[in-house]
Amino acid sequence: MVERTPNSVAAVADSYSFQVDLRGIVDLLSHHLYSSPRVYLRELLQNAVDAVTARAQRDRLAPTAIRITIDETGLRIADPGVGLTEADVHRFLATIGRSSKRDDLEGARREFLGQFGIGLLACFTVAETIRVVTRSASDPSAAPVEWVAAADGTYSVRALAPKDFPEPGTTVQLTPRTGAESWFAPRRVIELAREFGSLLPYAVTVESGGVVVPITDGPPVWRRDYPSQVERRAALLDFGERTLGFTPLDLIELDTDLAGVSGVAYVLAQPGNPAESSAHRVYLKGMLLGDAVRGLLPDWAFFVRCVIDTDSLRPTASREGLYEDERLSIIREVLGDRVRDWLTEIAAEQPQRLAAFLAVHALGVKAMATHSPELFQIMMPHLTFETTDGRVPLTEFARNHPVIRVTTTVEEFRQVSSTAAAQGIGVVNGGYAYDRELVALLPQLLPGVEVIDLDAATITAALDPVDPEEELALTPILALARATMDPLSCDVILRAFHPVSVPALYLDGRAARNERTRAETAIGANALWTEILDALDAAAPRAQLVLNYNSPVVRRLTRISDPDFLKTAVESLYGQALLLTHRPLRAADTALLNRAFGEFLSWATQRAAGAGEETE
Missing domain, CATH: 3.30.565.10 (Histidine kinase-like ATPase, C-terminal domain)
Incomplete structure (x- = not known):
């Protein structure tokens, strides 16, 4: 029995119903x-x-x-x-x-x-x-x-x-x-x-x-009987064009009755956007659920649009989308497997069909292959990659280069590709979407192949050293060049390499790029941050400007007696080497190029004027 104090008040709660407006x-x-x-x-x-x-x-x-x-x-x-x-x-x-x-x-x-x-x-x-x-x-x-x-x-x-x-x-x-x-x-x-x-x-x-x-047209087109596969395919393609509003490149029948889903996946005739999941036309027991339903296929299958009918998936409250649950996850995986199986089938039996598909959707296949080494092994002879041997399949490239080096960025590949090719170094451009991940899978699929990250030191080590006497003769030029490049955190070395059309090569690894970013950040930082960033400068790696002794342009530097003009020539070689990397230029690099161009233009103008006076 509960004993109540004099101040306690017994309260009885009233019950009410919600009023709905x-x-x-x-x-x-x-x-x-x-x-x-x-x-x-x-x-x-x-x-x-x-x-x-x-x-x-x-x-x-x-x-x-x-x-x-x-x-x-x-x-x-x-x-x-x-x-x-x-x-x-x-x-x-x-x-x-x-x-x-x-x-x-x-x-x-x-x-x-x-x-x-x-x-x-x-x-x-x-x-x-x-x-x-x-x-x-x-x-x-x-x-x-x-x-x-x-x-x-x-x-x-x-x-x-x-x-x-x-x-x-x-x-x-x-x-x-x-x-x-x-x-x-x-x-x-x-x-x-x-x-x-x-x-x-x-x-x-x-x-x-x-x-x-x-209103109703009878059973869906994919559930009808046709006299031949040719007529069936034509009817399905016509239905896709009328329903989705584009002419499909190809089609994939989705016969998954065990999962409660049937329909057709239509391959886009133009590249899809990998960053955006596909939107599909989904029917629930014959009733249209929505014409832009997402989440039906894995994200990598962005190159297809589906028209499906289902009796097993659960709609959202608005019945305009699919409820994300375990059943949808299972069906998403089942449909993804069907797309992979289709690719495997045409790769083995219909190479022309595969070639037409890859001409548009090679990126989508690479996206799938990162999730499926088995698929990658099947598609390797058909997928091409940018390499120092040109655009070739990795199977062909691996036969010529058991040790494959891969770059991190497109700029890094462009920086070294011509020189690496001339030295016989096998490099794959890993800067494009999925390429680096796929190259990393090669040792699992091709025994005896080794894949390593490209390092600037690897390229430098592959270049031929210059005879000591010949390098000694260029000591004054190298000294001036090093003094010119030092403010730009760039060392200068001399090597002999091919092609001779490349007078200078600009090399910098990831560590050197990080150091350059650190130095640029320190310039605009307050005193405390400047002190912290300067403490990180110990033995920091630097970029390298590699002068090509085989190049006639470099050898002509010995003919320049004017130190100021020689400095301008070195800056021009540095600017040309930077442009060959195709990377965005810093403000300091742009100013250097403009200054060097102006100096050369002034020199050419003065020389032309002098020649005119001599003629008179």
Whole structure:
């Protein structure tokens, strides 16, 4: 027994029900849950299909045709489905969020389109009133029921005489609200009905002004029989072009009935964007879920667009996307495997088809191969990489270069490619997407092949040293060149190498680039940071300007007697070597190039003027 103090107060909590502002709910649906009021017709079709499906489970001979009628009063949709009793009407139509399919959720997933019990409210985005007349097929003795709801949240229910609605089923009538009449125009209703319901398993028609327009086209094109594979392929390609709005390069049939998914993947005729996942057209048991659904395929399969029908995936509340769950993850993997299998098949049996595909989508295949060494092994003879031997497959390149060096960036490859090729050093450009990762897989697939990162010291070591006497003769020039390059954190060395058309080679590794960034940061830093950054300068690596003794241009430097002009010549060689790397120039490098160009122009002008005076 609880003893109460004099100050204690016994309180009894009252119980209340939430009050729902229907206009607020409708605003939430139209502006946040659904992408457009157009979904109202999908929700009507969905309820009708579910009702017909429920009755068909009990009576296989029951009618299934769904009729949409448009006249001056609005829109009606009639179905010969399972119908509702008066108790059902109060339970399901008047309770927001209650679904007649919710009691058996797994059954709802497999047999019915709807799950969330809010679909009928979507009609209030375009309708002022909703009138539902229904008669239950499961209880023939029950009277027909009329349920009328208004957008202000009020509704009424009354029983009708059996003669007023003699057959089981449901008719939903919408009265347009002011400003939404365009959604009830016959042409628009037909377009929406075809878009959402063309693949439904039951016949759907739209009648207006005495004209009846069929909506459904029968089974999906990929489930039809054709006299030959050629005709089947032509029909599938035509369907893809009409449905997706582009001419496919190729197609992949997705026959995965065990996963509850069927359809076709269409290969884009233009390169896709690897940074953006594909958007697909997805049907749920024949009803269009969305035409830009993402997450259906792995991210690497960005080069295909799918049209699929599924009875196993779970839609989001808006029924315009797929719910991310374990089942979707499994199906995503299954469909990804199907795309890989297709590539394997055409690589082995149809090389021309593969070549046409790779001409557009080599990047996509490389993306897939990073996730599948088995696929990479199959595709290696067909994928080309930028190397010092040109654009060649890695299988061919590995035969000539058992030790393969790979660069980190495109600029690093361009910096050394011509010189490395002349020295017989095998280098692969690893700066492009996925190339570096794929080259790293080679030792697993090609025994005896070694892959190592390219180091600037490797190139330097491969260059021939210059005879000591010849280098001694260039000591004054080298001394001036080193003094000129020192402020730019660049050393100068002399080597003999090919091609002779390259007078100077600029080499810097990752450590040297980091050091240059550190030095540039220290210039604009405060005193504390400058001291910290300067402490990191101990034995910091520097870039190298390698002068080519085999180049006639370098040898002519000995003929320059003017120290200032010699300095300009060295700066010009440095600028040319930088330009050969194709990397962005720093402000200091741009200023140096402009200064050297100006000096040469001034010298040429003075020489031309002097020659003119001598002629006179």
